[in-house]
Amino acid sequence: MWLKNITLLNFKNYADADVRFSKTVNAFVGLNGGGKTNLLDAIHYLCLCKGYFNPIDSQQIKTGEDIFLIQGDFDRQEKNEKITCGVKRNQKKQFKRNKKEYDKLADHIGLFPVVMISPYDVNIIMDGSEERRRFMDNVISQTDARYLDELMVYNRHLLNRNALLKQIAITRKYDPALLQIFDEQLVASGNRLFEKRQDFMKEFIPLFDQYYSFLTDDNELVSLIYASQLNDQPFDKLLSQSSEKDKALERTTTGIHKDDLIFSIADMPLKKFGSQGQQKSFLIALKLAQYAYLQKYKGFKPLLLLDDIFDKLDDRRMHKLMEMVSHHDFGQIFITDTGRERVLNVFNSIKVPVTLFEVNNGAVNHA
Structure with a gap:
């Protein structure tokens, strides 16, 4: 399973964004506060119907707006699946799979498995x-x-x-x-x-x-x-x-x-x-x-989301971790980090290609 793309509208600090991903390692780099972690949270929404960091949906809507929308296309066992999550203030969350709304959100849990690793996990x-x-x-x-x-x-x-x-x-x-x-x-x-x-x-x-x-x-x-x-x-x-x-x-x-x-x-x-x-x-x-x-x-x-993963890990553990998740039984990976060069050095050292995205103030661009 892998996520081919994601579209955001008024989600957290994103007015709008449309990002296409590689099947393997995708790294979001940039200064803190630019929106790197928000991208991981949007992916988490598509997989588990909720954010990883804050359970209150209305607080994810961009300041000054009344609605947010997240949409993504998954390749799940060689079948395209379009997932859409929409939240409007003071209204019930809408969650759809291939344009059909779920009777209950619990029916979605487990269809698109995801694992997030974040400093919040402490x-x-x-x-x-x-x-x-x-x-x-x-x-x-x-x-x-x-x-x-x-x-x-x-x-x-x-x-x-x-x-x-x-x-x-x-x-x-x-x-x-x-x-x-x-x-x-x-x-x-x-x-x-x-x-x-x-x-x-x-x-x-x-x-x-x-x-x-x-x-x-x-x-x-x-x-x-x-x-x-x-x-x-x-x-x-x-x-x-x-x-x-x-x-x-x-x-x-x-x-x-x-x-x-x-x-x-x-x-x-x-x-x-x-x-x-x-x-x-x-x-x-x-x-x-x-x-x-x-x-x-x-x-x-499943998808693997690694938020600020290099923080508080020494070089030896960091390299062992990246070597493990890149070469062993892991699929699509999303990483955030403040250091572009650090990400490149780590993956160059283990000879694994990485797709880089520069993230700055709610804008995402291929690096």
């Missing part, structure tokens, strides 16, 4: 468990549409149970039969998600280990562990044991919505003891493992 390490669950859910959802549906079902049951706990606290009336019904719904859905996450992590962790080992020449000992309360006890038993605590706190304190991924280096928390370079290598290995997992289950190569 949130996966530094922020709370929600960011790490979001990462895990994003990967699984691109390969299993039923997973996304189940996740929405679980969250709906969770909201219902939490609303009941709040109602109990306000009215002082406790209906054990109703709580039991909500518990059974939550357990049934939660167990299905837990099983899918377990299966995913069994395949994902060896992929991660492989990429981290390659990036660091096997010089650093790291670990990735899937932590879930359901690893220790059945979900129904957990809910039963936490019933009084849940009523006191007016929320559900156990379940797969508390799952986490534990990142360690030399048996110490990566968040506290990993250098910026080690954290960056960890994140890159996570994303490359995501790419490999998606490729295996989709049967074709």
